[in-house]
Amino acid sequence: DIQLTQSPSFLSASIGDRVTITCRASQDISSYLAWYQQKPGKAPKLLIYIASTLQSGVPSRFSGSGSGTEFTLTISSLQPEDFATYYCQQLSSYPFSFGPGTKVDIK
Amino acid sequence: EVQLLESGGGLVHPGGSLRLSCAGSGFTFNWHSMSWVRQAPGMGLEWVSSISSNGDHTYYAESVKGRFTVSRDNSKNTLLLQMNSLGAEDTAVYYCAKCRHNCQKENLEDWGQGTLVTVSS
Numbered sequence: 001d002i003q004l005t006q007s008p009s010f011l012s013a014s015i016g017d018r019v020t021i022t023c024r025a026s027q028d029i030s031s032y033l034a035w036y037q038q039k040p041g042k043a044p045k046l047l048i049y050i051a052s053t054l055q056s057g058v059p060s061r062f063s064g065s066g067s068g069t070e071f072t073l074t075i076s077s078l079q080p081e082d083f084a085t086y087y088c089q090q091l092s093s094y095p096f097s098f099g100p101g102t103k104v105d106i107k
Numbered sequence: 108e109v110q111l112l113e114s115g116g117g118l119v120h121p122g123g124s125l126r127l128s129c130a131g132s133g134f135t136f137n138w139h140s141m142s143w144v145r146q147a148p149g150m151g152l153e154w155v156s157s158i159s160s161n162g163d164h165t166y167y168a169e170s171v172k173g174r175f176t177v178s179r180d181n182s183k184n185t186l187l188l189q190m191n192s193l194g195a196e197d198t199a200v201y202y203c204a205k206c207r208h209n210c211q212k213e214n215l216e217d218w219g220q221g222t223l224v225t226v227s228s
Binding site for chain 1: 142144151152153154157166167168169202207210211212213214215216217218219220221
């Protein structure tokens, strides 16, 4: 089974900061990685799929990159509504797996 | 507008059973594979199961294999999850999710609001 790790697990940032979250896979998953945002008490929301494709309606300050085993999610200029937990998910092969999450908090 | 509405959650005793439903609307249900994802209190997301658009192919996490059964009724635009032999470790909010077309190599693009399953004596 494919394991995903995320770093950092927690980050504190200010409005306007550039934020980068890393997701690493235990084996090559090509580009079959998605990123989700989850706010407390809410369902996850798809941000990025196939590593770098922005989901319709998602602000362009979000971007994704990477392939193989290392991926990044970048928020170019953090906005108040971006404070949330972010998860990566591999969809290369079953069983699918999620990373443990990165919580982005206000500094 | 895509809507996914889960139901069937609640309190169940250890060893008991529960059936979750997810009603889909606002899209052509039988064009899309579907998935279940759960989240234990205060924890991260855990993929549980997926089913192909016609129901012919099903996939399960090791943690639920042999206890949970996913199915769908395309005539009623409904996704189901039959959960048997429930234990405390199954306590979670269960989300249904619509895949972009297939789940594999694509994404879970729409999610329901979730239904809480609590396993306790």
